Amino acid sequence: MKILVCISNVPDTTSKINFTADNKEFDKTGVQYVINPWDEYALTRAIELKEAKGGTVTVLNVGEADSEPNIRKALAIGADDAIRVNAYPKDSFFVAQQIAAVAKENSYDVILMGKESIDFNGSQVHNMVGELLGIPAVVPAFKLDLLDDSTARLEREIEGGKEVVEVKLPFIASAQQPMSEPRIPNMRGIMTARTKPLKVVEPTGADTKVDYVNYSKPEKKGGVKMIDPENAGELIKLLRNEAKVL
Amino acid sequence: MSVLVFVEGLNGEVKKSSLEAATYGSQVAQQLGTTVTAVAIGEVKEDALARLGEQGISKVLYDGDERLSQFVANAYVKVIAKAVEQENARVLVFSNSNIGAAIGAKLAVRLNGSLATNVTALPKIEGDSFTVTRGVFSGKALADVALTADPKIIAIKKNSIDITSGGGTATVENISAELTDADFSEKPKETVMQETDGVLLPEAAIVVSGGRGMKGPENWHLIEDLAKELGAATACSKPVSDMDWRPHHEHVGQTGITVSPNLYIAIGISGAIQHLAGVNSSKVIVVINKDPEAPFFKAADYGIVGDAFEVVPKLIEAAKALDK
Ligand SMILES: Cc1cc2nc3c(=O)[nH]c(=O)nc-3n(C[C@H](O)[C@H](O)[C@H](O)COP(=O)(O)OP(=O)(O)OC[C@H]3O[C@@H](n4cnc5c(N)ncnc54)[C@H](O)[C@@H]3O)c2cc1C
Ligand SMILES: Nc1ncnc2c1ncn2[C@@H]1O[C@H](COP(=O)(O)O)[C@@H](O)[C@H]1O
Numbered sequence: 001m002k003i004l005v006c007i008s009n010v011p012d013t014t015s016k017i018n019f020t021a022d023n024k025e026f027d028k029t030g031v032q033y034v035i036n037p038w039d040e041y042a043l044t045r046a047i048e049l050k051e052a053k054g055g056t057v058t059v060l061n062v063g064e065a066d067s068e069p070n071i072r073k074a075l076a077i078g079a080d081d082a083i084r085v086n087a088y089p090k091d092s093f094f095v096a097q098q099i100a101a102v103a104k105e106n107s108y109d110v111i112l113m114g115k116e117s118i119d120f121n122g123s124q125v126h127n128m129v130g131e132l133l134g135i136p137a138v139v140p141a142f143k144l145d146l147l148d149d150s151t152a153r154l155e156r157e158i159e160g161g162k163e164v165v166e167v168k169l170p171f172i173a174s175a176q177q178p179m180s181e182p183r184i185p186n187m188r189g190i191m192t193a194r195t196k197p198l199k200v201v202e203p204t205g206a207d208t209k210v211d212y213v214n215y216s217k218p219e220k221k222g223g224v225k226m227i228d229p230e231n232a233g234e235l236i237k238l239l240r241n242e243a244k245v246l
Numbered sequence: 247m248s249v250l251v252f253v254e255g256l257n258g259e260v261k262k263s264s265l266e267a268a269t270y271g272s273q274v275a276q277q278l279g280t281t282v283t284a285v286a287i288g289e290v291k292e293d294a295l296a297r298l299g300e301q302g303i304s305k306v307l308y309d310g311d312e313r314l315s316q317f318v319a320n321a322y323v324k325v326i327a328k329a330v331e332q333e334n335a336r337v338l339v340f341s342n343s344n345i346g347a348a349i350g351a352k353l354a355v356r357l358n359g360s361l362a363t364n365v366t367a368l369p370k371i372e373g374d375s376f377t378v379t380r381g382v383f384s385g386k387a388l389a390d391v392a393l394t395a396d397p398k399i400i401a402i403k404k405n406s407i408d409i410t411s412g413g414g415t416a417t418v419e420n421i422s423a424e425l426t427d428a429d430f431s432e433k434p435k436e437t438v439m440q441e442t443d444g445v446l447l448p449e450a451a452i453v454v455s456g457g458r459g460m461k462g463p464e465n466w467h468l469i470e471d472l473a474k475e476l477g478a479a480t481a482c483s484k485p486v487s488d489m490d491w492r493p494h495h496e497h498v499g500q501t502g503i504t505v506s507p508n509l510y511i512a513i514g515i516s517g518a519i520q521h522l523a524g525v526n527s528s529k530v531i532v533v534i535n536k537d538p539e540a541p542f543f544k545a546a547d548y549g550i551v552g553d554a555f556e557v558v559p560k561l562i563e564a565a566k567a568l569d570k
Contacts, residue, residue: 013500013520017386026383037501092361093354118384118500118523121364123342127319127351136432137319139348142494153435157495158317159343160256160446161439167432177487177501178494209360213377214390218527224543229552233564235532238548240568243530245452245509246476 001055001146003046004108006099006125007074008036008089008117009067019215026119026215035070038114040077040182042175045144046112047078047183053146056080058108062089062098068198076185076193087203092120096128097206103133109169110152115140115176126174137172138165142179249275249282250335251303252326254345255290262449263341265301266407270368270400271339272302277371278337283307285329285421287322288314292418299416301409307332307421313430316437317345321429323352328423330357335397342401343448350401360393363401366527369393384500384523403527404448405506440495447496450479452509453528455498457483457521459514459535459554463491468558469513475565481505483515499524514554517542534558 011017012032020027035043046057059074061067062085071082085098103111116123123139130137143155147166154165154173185193227235240246251271253264260268268284275282284298284306295306309325326349330338338353340346347363354361366388367379376398382389393400447453454473456466466480473480480496487497498505500520510528514535515521522545525531533546536553543549550557 011383013384013523017383019387092351096355119382121380121382121384121504123347123363124351124354124361127348128355131352131355137348140344157344158437159261159345159448161437162495163316163434164436164438165432165434177497209354209358209393209395210362211392211394212389213392215382216388216390217386218388221531221545221547224533224546224549227548227550229550229557232550232552232557232560233567235548235550236561236564236568239509239530239532243509243547245530246568 001049001053001110002106002108003049003055003057003110003112004103005039005043005046005057005059005079006111006113007039007043007059007061007070008114009033009061009063009070010036010117010119013037013118023215033070035074036114036117038116038176041177041179042112042114043074043077043079044180044182045175048180049146058083060099060102062087062095064088071198072193073185075196076189077183078189081197083199083201085203086200091208091210092122092124093128093209094206096125096132098203099125099129100132101204103129111170111172113172113174115174126172130172135170135172136167138167139174140176141173142176144173144179247336248280248333249278249337249339250329250333251282251284251339252346252349253284253286253290253298254341254343255286255288258289258291259294260290260298261341263343263404265409266404267339267341267402268298268301268303269410270402270407273368274337274339277369283333284416285326287325295418296415299414300411302413303416306416306418308418309421309423311425313425316434318430318433319348319352320432321425322349323356324423324425324429325421326353327356329421330397332421338397338399340399340401342403346401350399354399357397358395359397359399360395361399362391362393365400365402366406381527385504385526386523403506405451405508445477445479447479447481447505448503450505451507452476452478453481453505453507454478454511454513455481455515456486456513457515458485466492468554471562472558472565475562483521512542513558515542516540517545
């Protein structure tokens with residue numbers, strides 16, 4: 001079983017988000033980067049499947065050299081090898097084409113991603129890759145089991161319920177809770193990660209379909225109005241008459 | 247050239263989020279000086295489709311093929327692609343639902359178009375330049391993105407457009423993409439809808455949410471009763487679903503679902519930054535917490551410092567007294 005896990009390198013969930021003075025780029029100053037939290041669910045599920053059935057887990061990141069600490073972290077958690085496509089992830093279509101190119105070359109049985117990246121919030125890359133490769137993308141999945149060597153059973157969330165899906169390999173799935181319990185790398189993992197292969201490849205000459213032209217921050221709230229707990233019912237009146245949301 | 251809106255149904259009716267998409271599509275069509283058509287798939291009643299005229303839709307293309315009553319991405323994409331061709335659509339509008347985002351991504355590849363999901367406002371159109379604003383960094387920022395290819399595919403964030411009404415009646419025509427069994431090869435085995443007498447969380451205009459301060463699942467009747475009185479959906483923080491007090495699909499935040507209701511009421515939730523990431527684009531936020539230092543108050547519009555077990559029953563009483 002060959003599993004590919006696509007990981008995105010994103011600002012830590014507690015980061016303050018700021019932009020450069022011209023509002024054209026994200027300001028990385030002082031920002032810690034982490035593996036996209038949703039991609040960690042994908043990664044740990046991939047490692048669990050490998051532990052149960054044998055095989056390899058490859059992690060793939062489309063990013064510049066500064067993603068390498070988190071690629072190494074994925075290796076420390078238990079992936080076997082890694083590929084970094086050496087390019088700034090300009091837009092989802094660009095990233096999808098890079099992932100599809102790597103997948104075509106190596107024919108993986110399962111490709112796992114996260115539900116969405118917490119910086120772009122696109123929820124796009126998985127279905128784009130699915131379309132580019134002509135294989136199903138089960139999005140967003142919260143349960144994944146292999147029934148045999150050629151079939152997987154997944155549960156995916158739909159608005160207001162869930163769907164049980166059976167797909168033939170190869171397929172793509174995006175992970176969300178509670179697919180797995182993310183792991184923290186142990187000392188041995190960290191040591192062995194240093195010598196695991198991390199291959200850097202150049203991007204295919206792919207195009208982009210959108211341009212990020214400007215960033216801004218949402219308007220600040222006007223401050224909080226406090227209501228006396230003894231008169232809590234007053235809140236309901238304010239919500240109707242002042243805020244007009246009831 | 248025209249604008250095409252994809253409409254989703256639920257129990258035979260058009261989903262609220264699709265009414266938002268229809269409103270958005272009509273407004274874009276006005277900006278472009280063109281017409282707007284909707285395409286609907288699966289089980290939606292004809293009169294519900296005709297009422298899309300209220301949002302300014304003049305014509306609805308409908309494929310009621312029984313096999314489409316469940317979502318099958320490839321089949322849906324084929325029908326919509328057919329509609330795009332037939333209407334010569336240059337702008338496609340979806341709701342940013344699980345279905346909308348999936349179809350949008352596939353169509354963007356198939357039709358070589360530009361895609362923006364999580365869009366929060368009408369486009370700026372100047373000459374050839376077409377720019378939309380979308381939420382990024384989990385609600386902490388907005389980005390203006392130029393859509394440089396055609397068609398331009400836009401999936402709009404829920405609750406970011408006020409639904410208009412007062413238009414006419416739409417005509418409903420059939421469309422068929424001559425689907426074969428192969429198009430349904432990814433058909434789900436089984437669909438299980440949640441038992442709910444209330445409102446679906448992703449669609450809800452009002453959300454009542456509980457955190458660890460609720461102490462245990464046995465106290466959730468307080469959250470549920472308040473939600474019921476307000477016509478709200480219920481939600482929770484991550485630890486609450488991790489401890490199985492509540493199901494995972496109710497967990498909102500950075501690693502849960504993102505909601506953007508008109509009103510979000512947080513009860514016994516501290517307001518960790520990862521929780522805020524899922525709710526910070528709610529229009530009005532109410533925080534009830536016994537700790538005056540709880541960080542959530544900084545993001546709130548209204549706050550009550552008090553014990554949830556004393557405050558919430560008072561809110562339920564006051565909500566009961568409202569004339570609905
Ligand atoms: C990578 C990552 C991702 C995460 N993703 C999410 C996410 O998606 N969603 C999420 O919610 N969290 C997420 N978290 C967890 C987050 O950091 C917080 O731990 C979590 O939100 C806290 O939940 P809580 O507010 O319910 O509990 P607590 O932080 O324990 O807060 C309980 C609150 O209840 C109050 N309280 C206690 N008793 C009462 C009472 N009787 N009446 C009124 N108030 C009372 C307390 O004052 C306190 O403020 C994530 C964390 C990480 C590291
Ligand atoms: N730069 C990237 N490199 C590798 N995988 C990525 C990258 N960006 C996104 N992905 C994957 O695609 C998923 C969906 O991302 P998005 O469409 O941006 O929300 C993520 O959870 C990752 O698994």
